[in-house]
Amino acid sequence: MRALYIHVPFCVRKCPYCDFYSLAGRDDLFEAYAEALRREAAWARRELGTLALESVYLGGGTPTVLPVGVIAGVLEACAGLFGFPADAEVTCEANPGTVTRAALAELRAAGVNRLSLGVQSLRDAELQFLGRTHTAAQGRRAVHDARDAGFANVSLDLIYCLPGQTPAQWQATVDEAAGLAPSHVSAYCLQIEDGTPLGEQVERGRVTPMPDDDQAALYAMTGERLRAAGFEQYEISNYALPGAECRHNLVYWRNEPYLGLGAGAWSFVNGERRQNAGDVEAYIAGCRADAPPLAYREKCSGASAANETLMMGLRLREGVDLAALAERYGHDLARERGETLARLIDAGLAVVSAGRLALTPAGMAVAGEITASLAFEEE
Numbered sequence: 241m242r243a244l245y246i247h248v249p250f251c252v253r254k255c256p257y258c259d260f261y262s263l264a265g266r267d268d269l270f271e272a273y274a275e276a277l278r279r280e281a282a283w284a285r286r287e288l289g290t291l292a293l294e295s296v297y298l299g300g301g302t303p304t305v306l307p308v309g310v311i312a313g314v315l316e317a318c319a320g321l322f323g324f325p326a327d328a329e330v331t332c333e334a335n336p337g338t339v340t341r342a343a344l345a346e347l348r349a350a351g352v353n354r355l356s357l358g359v360q361s362l363r364d365a366e367l368q369f370l371g372r373t374h375t376a377a378q379g380r381r382a383v384h385d386a387r388d389a390g391f392a393n394v395s396l397d398l399i400y401c402l403p404g405q406t407p408a409q410w411q412a413t414v415d416e417a418a419g420l421a422p423s424h425v426s427a428y429c430l431q432i433e434d435g436t437p438l439g440e441q442v443e444r445g446r447v448t449p450m451p452d453d454d455q456a457a458l459y460a461m462t463g464e465r466l467r468a469a470g471f472e473q474y475e476i477s478n479y480a481l482p483g484a485e486c487r488h489n490l491v492y493w494r495n496e497p498y499l500g501l502g503a504g505a506w507s508f509v510n511g512e513r514r515q516n517a518g519d520v521e522a523y524i525a526g527c528r529a530d531a532p533p534l535a536y537r538e539k540c541s542g543a544s545a546a547n548e549t550l551m552m553g554l555r556l557r558e559g560v561d562l563a564a565l566a567e568r569y570g571h572d573l574a575r576e577r578g579e580t581l582a583r584l585i586d587a588g589l590a591v592v593s594a595g596r597l598a599l600t601p602a603g604m605a606v607a608g609e610i611t612a613s614l615a616f617e618e619e
């Protein structure tokens with residue numbers, strides 16, 4: 241167990257494209273939620289003992305809607321229970337509209353050493369379409385403030401493939417983002433989710449999603465522009481300067497164990513996939529009553545676990561160690577899916593090198609279909 245995730249399901253307001261569960265305008269719950277996190281951490285300590293943590297990740301939601309003192313209190317409690325080595329990667333997600341230079345300096349002093357800024361776009365019209373609470377100028381400002389506050393490791397989140405977005409508009413954002421000199425960039429295509437205000441607009445024909453071919457062209461351009469700026473694509477949607485890959489997210493993609501704290505948080509603990517109760521008030525009540533707030537747990541083994549490992553691992557440029565996969569789950573890809581594998585390699589979509597299966601850039605663009613075609617039959 242090397243990674244700890246702390247979920248903060250609060251936001252300033254809901255973005256119209258987002259289908260994550262989070263609450264806006266519930267500042268009254270902040271203290272109680274932090275207390276619940278500390279209680280859950282104490283249980284986890286009793287179950288799991290001290291953890292050799294390499295990474296801690298505060299995600300959400302928008303963790304920086306919490307006062308920095310509240311975040312610091314949770315981190316301090318977790319550090320006291322589990323111990324964070326001096327070189328642990330401690331990330332906090334932040335939205336530009338929710339941070340000041342002074343708050344960032346406090347966050348840095350609280351032990352956070354990596355900031356993941358939800359800049360999303362550097363064009364105001366796009367930020368308005370996305371319903372974001374900040375402007376492009378605030379996004380740029382936040383990057384400079386983070387650096388002034390002592391963050392050497394800053395990641396920028398970007399969203400593209402917006403309806404009507406032109407290649408020139410997206411290129412301008414990518415190039416400017418790279419010019420802000422982050423160490424890491426995550427660039428995700430906008431997903432139109434059912435049940436969201438944006439999903440309804442699409443259903444009513446008021447908004448037309450970007451066609452797949454145009455999305456593929458922007459995806460290819462993203463890699464080209466960021467590679468030209470010195471970033472390496474180490475995952476389908478993630479780019480880093482050498483050595484600045486997100487250690488925490490690598491744990492997920494390698495399907496390694498992690499502990500998740502908070503409402504709705506997932507964990508992969510002792511070979512089990514677990515999820516906490518998602519409703520914040522139910523989570524707080526459960527923690528107060530000393531009742532573990534688990535809503536779901538399932539033992540992971542066999543073909544379904546092998547498929548998960550394959551699906552996550554093929555997102556990474558490093559790919560999947562086929563011998564380790566066979567040893568861990570008893571499923572041999574070359575033996576069970578040899579023909580499909582050969583076809584993918586012939587088509588230039590995948591390569592096997594030094595025993596690792598990885599997707600080529602062309603394969604990464606259709607990773608979902610490839611993973612489905614390679615999946616082991618579930619028992």
Ligand code: SF4
Pocket residue numbers: 250251252253254255258259260262300301302335
């Ligand atoms: S800030 Fe992030 S988590 Fe919150 S509503 Fe917007 S997209 Fe969703």
